[in-house]
Amino acid sequence: MTAVSRRVFFTLPAAVASLAFIKPALALSDPQQLVETSRIAFLDMMTDSDYSEMQSYVKQARALLIFPELVKGAFIIGGEGGSGVLVARGASDWSYPAFYTLASGSLGFQIGGQVAEMVLTIMSARALAAVIDNQFKIGGNIDVAAGPVGKGLAASTTTNLSADAYSFAKTQGLYAGVSLEGAGILKRDAWNQEYYGSGATPDSIVVGGRSRNKNADMLRNALAPY
Numbered sequence: 001m002t003a004v005s006r007r008v009f010f011t012l013p014a015a016v017a018s019l020a021f022i023k024p025a026l027a028l029s030d031p032q033q034l035v036e037t038s039r040i041a042f043l044d045m046m047t048d049s050d051y052s053e054m055q056s057y058v059k060q061a062r063a064l065l066i067f068p069e070l071v072k073g074a075f076i077i078g079g080e081g082g083s084g085v086l087v088a089r090g091a092s093d094w095s096y097p098a099f100y101t102l103a104s105g106s107l108g109f110q111i112g113g114q115v116a117e118m119v120l121t122i123m124s125a126r127a128l129a130a131v132i133d134n135q136f137k138i139g140g141n142i143d144v145a146a147g148p149v150g151k152g153l154a155a156s157t158t159t160n161l162s163a164d165a166y167s168f169a170k171t172q173g174l175y176a177g178v179s180l181e182g183a184g185i186l187k188r189d190a191w192n193q194e195y196y197g198s199g200a201t202p203d204s205i206v207v208g209g210r211s212r213n214k215n216a217d218m219l220r221n222a223l224a225p226y
Contacts, residue, residue, distance in 0.1 A: 132203055
C-alpha cells in the first residue's frame with residue numbers, strides 16, 4: 001500500500017464519522033418544522049381558486065390558527081388531532097407564531113379523507129382571548145362556523161361575520177368541511193419555550209411581542225399581504 005493510499009484509507013473512516021455527526025445538526029427542530037409546514041399549508045389554501053373567499057376572511061381576522069395536518073380518529077401522539085400555530089394581527093404586521101394543538105375524541109371529516117389542512121380565522125376579541133388563556137373549546141364557549149368554500153364565490157358575499165371564528169379545511173386536495181364540535185385548542189408550553197426561550201408564553205409571543213425568533217420570518221412574510 002502506497003503512502004497516498006494509506007492516507008486515504010485511514011482518512012475515510014474519520015470523514016464518514018464526521019458526516020454522521022453533522023447530519024442531525026442540519027435537521028429542523030419539531031417546532032421549526034411545524035412553522036414551515038404551516039407556511040406551506042397557508043399558501044396552498046390561499047392560492048387555491050376554490051378558497052378565493054377565504055382571503056376576505058383572513059384580511060378581516062384578528063388572528064389565525066393554522067393546522068397543516070389534522071388526523072382523523074387514530075391520534076398518534078398524546079391524543080392529538082394535530083399541531084398548529086397561532087398568529088395575531090398587529091398594528092403593522094403579523095405576530096410571531098405561538099404553538100398549539102387541537103385535541104378531540106373525534107374529528108368528523110365530511111369528505112372521507114384521513115388528513116386535512118385547516119385554517120381558523122379568529123374574528124372576535126373574546127375568541128382570541130380564549131386561545132391565549134387556554135380556554136378555547138369549540139361549541140362550548142366559542143362559536144366556530146364553516147367558512148364558504150367553492151368556485152365562483154365573490155368576496156362581496158362576506159357581509160355577516162357573526163361567528164367568533166370560521167374554519168376552512170382542505171382534505172387530500174379537495175375542499176371539505178370538518179366537524180370540530182367539542183374540540184379544544186391547547187397551548188404547547190414546551191414547544192413555545194424550546195423555540196423562544198425559557199418563560200415564553202402565547203401572551204409574550206402573540207400579544208406582547210416580547211418573544212421573537214427570526215426563523216419564523218418566512219411565515220410572517222407569507223402572511224404580510226393579508
